Amino acid sequence: MKELISVKDKVILVTGAFGLIGKEISTAFLDGEAKVVLADINANAAETIAQEFGAKYSADSFLVQVLDITSEESAAACMEAIVAKFGRLDVLVNNAAIDAKFDKQGTSAVNASRFENYPMELLRKSVEVNLTGTVLMTQHACRQMLKQGSGNIINVASTYSMVAPNQQLYDFGDGAEIKYKPIDYIASKSFIPNYTRYLATFYAKDNIRCNAIVPHGIFNDHEEKFLKNFARMSPLGRMCNREELNGPFVFLASDASSYMTGSVLSVDGGWTAW
Numbered sequence: 001m002k003e004l005i006s007v008k009d010k011v012i013l014v015t016g017a018f019g020l021i022g023k024e025i026s027t028a029f030l031d032g033e034a035k036v037v038l039a040d041i042n043a044n045a046a047e048t049i050a051q052e053f054g055a056k057y058s059a060d061s062f063l064v065q066v067l068d069i070t071s072e073e074s075a076a077a078c079m080e081a082i083v084a085k086f087g088r089l090d091v092l093v094n095n096a097a098i099d100a101k102f103d104k105q106g107t108s109a110v111n112a113s114r115f116e117n118y119p120m121e122l123l124r125k126s127v128e129v130n131l132t133g134t135v136l137m138t139q140h141a142c143r144q145m146l147k148q149g150s151g152n153i154i155n156v157a158s159t160y161s162m163v164a165p166n167q168q169l170y171d172f173g174d175g176a177e178i179k180y181k182p183i184d185y186i187a188s189k190s191f192i193p194n195y196t197r198y199l200a201t202f203y204a205k206d207n208i209r210c211n212a213i214v215p216h217g218i219f220n221d222h223e224e225k226f227l228k229n230f231a232r233m234s235p236l237g238r239m240c241n242r243e244e245l246n247g248p249f250v251f252l253a254s255d256a257s258s259y260m261t262g263s264v265l266s267v268d269g270g271w272t273a274w
Contacts, residue, residue, distance in 0.1 A: 004256040007034040011086040012253060013078075014038060015069055015137060016096030018045045020220055020242060021156065025093065028246035029253065030057050035086050039067035039078055040096070069096050069133035075140040083144065091152045091253045092141040094134050098126045099158075099185050105221065110179045123184045130188035138199065142208065151208040153199060154252050157192035157264060159216035160185060162272045169233060172225040193264045200262030209261040211252050216268035218242050235270030 012029050016022045017038035029036045030053070038049060043066045050064040063085050068074040082089050100110045111122060138153060145151025165181035192212055199210035217230055219239040231237045248267050251257055266272055 001256070005251060005254050007032040007091075007250055007253050009033065009035065010090040010253060011035045011082065011088050012037065012091040012093065013082060013089055013141065014093045014095055015067060016040055018042050018049055019095075020218060021215065021245060022093075022095045023049075024242045025095075025245060025249045026053075026062075028243075028250055030061060032250060033061075034253075035061055035063075037063045037065055037078075037082050037086075039065040041066065041068050067096075067137075069137040070128050072136065075137050079140045079144055088148050089141055089144045089151065091154065092138065093154045093156065093249070093253075094138060095156045096133065096137075097130045097156070097185075097189070100182055101220075111182055112177060112179045113182070114180060115183055118183050122182070123187060126184035126188045130185070131191055134192075134195070142199075142203065145203075145208050146206060149207055151203075152253060153196075153208065153210040154249065155192050155196050155210065155212040157196070157212045157214045158185070158189045159214055159266075159268050159271050161189040161192050162214060162264075162266070166233060169226075169229050172229065174225070196264060197262045204261060209258075211257065211260055211263045211265060213245070213248055213252065214264060214266040214268055214272070215240060215245055216271045218245070233271075235273060238269065240267070240269060 007029055012034050014022050014026050014036065017026050018040035022040065026036050026038050038053065046064050046066050053062055063081065065078050065081055067078045111119065113119065141153065142151065160181070165186065167180055170180060171178050196210050196212040203210065217234065217239040219241055227239065230239055245267060248265055252265065
């Protein structure tokens with residue numbers, strides 16, 4: 001069993017790797033002796049990430065790439081760099097996405113418009129990244145996986161691809177303007193579960209698996225009033241600690257999940273259970 005739940009020497013591409021989830025699971029994969037490609041659109045952070053990971057891991061175990069998943073050229077260049085360094089791609093983690101954050105740092109950037117007034121340009125931008133970009137990046141990965149005869153895709157969904165947001169989570173009863181969870185994320189993430197099933201069945205005979213993980217509510221310096229609302233609405237009564245995602249991601253990336261494809265694995269503290 002210890003050998004089954006292992007990612008040793010697997011080449012794993014994580015998109016959106018400089019963010020909260022991406023950085024955490026990239027670290028977990030590297031701790032498991034995988035070869036990890038940390039790819040993200042944030043060019044300004046690339047050098048810092050390279051230095052941070054270089055201080056802990058050997059240079060031959062990871063690769064930092066600036067990647068725009070909406071660009072054919074960028075996606076192709078990323079795949080070429082992966083194959084040039086590691087010779088293959090075993091696992092793609094489709095993690096990159098635009099999402100309105102409600103932690104202390106992100107709340108001020110949330111567009112407060114109600115649905116009927118939500119700007120179409122913001123919706124189009126999220127669809128371009130969260131939907132179109134995810135499909136495009138998967139296409140490039142699948143071409144390589146077909147060449148080598150195997151592959152594994154892990155999509156990152158959301159509870160809001162399973163159920164509607166409870167907008168009361170963002171109402172703190174203090175008279176302040178409510179910042180609604182906007183439609184762009186829900187619209188662009190809702191396709192992930194069925195997209196996962198589409199890929200799973202389409203590539204089953206090609207030895208390419210595809211599953212999805214549904215995370216929700218990862219703690220990242222949220223205000224106390226938000227934490228109280230979240231605890232009241234969550235069966236486990238708290239937000240997720242980022243390291244609690246590592247086990248599910250490592251499991252799906254490993255051979256321990258070899259008979260799983262088309263599955264949508266909830267890691268949400270029971271949020272979607274009621």
